[in-house]
Amino acid sequence: MKNPNRKKWQERYEKGGLRDADFTSLSGRPLEPLYSWEDLEGYDPETRLGYPGAYPYTRGVHPSMYRGKLWTMRQFAGMGTADQTNERYKFLLEKGQTGLSVAFDNPTLYGRDADHPLSAGEVGKTGVAVSSLADMERLFDGIPLDRVSTSMTINAPAAWIFAMFLANAEKRGIPFKALRGTLQNDILKEYIAQKEWIFPPEPHLRLITDLMAYCAEEVPQWNTISISGYHIREAGSTAAQELAFTLADGFAYVEHAVAAGMDIDDFAPRLSFFFNSHLDFFEEIAKMRAARRIWARAMRDKYKAKNPRSWLCRFHVQTAGCSLTAQQPEVNVVRTALEALAGVLGGCQSLHTNSMDEALALPSEKAVEIALRTQQVIAFESGAANVIDPLGGSYYVEKLTDALEEEAERYFRKIDELGGVVPAIEQGFFQREITRAAYEYQMALSKKKKFHVGVNEFVNPGQTLEIPLLEIDESVERDQVERLRRLRAERDNAAAEKALRDLKAAAFGGRNLMPPLLDCARRYATLGEISDALTEVFGEYREQPFF
């Protein structure tokens, strides 16, 4: 060691006696006790960091970041019926939220109607039930869709849910070009982590590419995909796995669209990302900074995108649902605040803060208000929005950013060796990596190498729950099934059936599927009917179960 002072410190550190504790990161990354200028020897800030809004975007995607525009405060919400959720949206907008984010229920996420046998007991439980254009109309009733941006967390049936969204805008006379928002539409992470698919990967990828091509022409302000690490992390991955698998998915979408004949600069500026913000504050910030740098480099140098907007890794952040505890739920407010601050220091474009009661139920109105207020405290009180990338140049954060980048690069090479993302999914590679990480973390909790306050340490024995929870009444399912029955009786069935036949014909051929999907939506064909029509052509996907 060159520096005598560092050597002196090292000796004193080693003699000082350490706590009997695990000093690895939440993801199990070994950490040094101190990072110093010697650790960044040879580091070139000009090429590694640059300036905000300029390549490689490590410090942020905009030159002015939060001085120009604060992140969008966007709370993911949906429960019960479309009417109930519409009421929640109006409540959130009135409390100062600046964008909407739709949570659909499980049947909708799987493209099933509320009266499908597997939907029993699930309707409206973890999100809003949307089975046709009629539900979409009620969901956004009275909400100015040309002024509020809307994010929709929907993947397998994203193209036909979006068709319903467009059909609703059309009926209300809102031009498609005025619509702003995001579709999650990220099927690869479904196979990897969230497990809500309908068809095998190839037809899903075709639908995604069709949607990108359609939006490039017709709905130019829409983010056609939100390539998501959130669910990968929730399924138990490490921070580096989340980073690597998400960006690898992004590369796969790019390659698919380019192979389909699209010009990269026609669709890449509308790609967006979605990351988790977990409890390890610095590791999360480093992950987000690394994501921007890796994406920019790959898009510019590997995929040869010319438009700098194609190089931007713009992302939404949600605090980690899996970090919340059912025990002492009020403490979740503190966890969420730390995670949200990491998201802001990581340079997110929009943010969802979880509510304290989400390990127990969908959030109550009170809980969601506190979650939104948490963002407002960070934005308007803490000073975190005053200076761009305030942790840039921190020895630790820069080393950690580099380390995450290197770990991601190792994963990219491994995925390439397996033949790419889809073959790696089919071989269960991602699923096994994540399952192993989840089990290791659970074991670390069991052995008290890692801590979860109120769960494996600082437990309040015999404490019963003291916060009010939202309950979804069983009548929601009955009502939704009844509404569907009425819809099928009252709509022009001949027109709906014709639209579905046309859709099947288009699916057999190679035509872009968005126009026939839009036509199905206009004719009030239901979500499940559209899924069934496409399944006849595309087939179903089944996962080989393993653990």
Place this chain on the structure above:
Amino acid sequence: MTDRRIKVIIAKPGLDGHDRGAKVVARALVEAGMEVVYLGLQQSPESIVRAAVDEDADVIGLSILSGAHMTNFRRVKELMEASGLGDRLLTGGGIIPTRDQEKLRELGIDKVFGPGDDLQGIVDYIRERAGRPSKG
């Protein structure tokens, strides 16, 4: 019978894709010396009970984080009784509010596990209630 390993069916009923907990628990049960048949996602109550009959399972564990626990536990319990598995243990876990846990007890499902419950507690409960001692 006494030296037979405890055989557990782990399944995700309905449309819930959250399989982290189910997989972690399945692995912990195997580590504890039990035999686990993991059926995976999108199982119907019928397919779960059919598998339990075919496998002559001692325990059925359902993992449900989608809010559909009442519907699924009730139906699986009914089918177990109708299929001659009324004496086998039905348990599970997920996001299940206290109020619903009480309702499940009325159906004869004594205990379900939730976020933060220790793996060892799950292993111990199954060992104690499954009726056949484990080798492990």
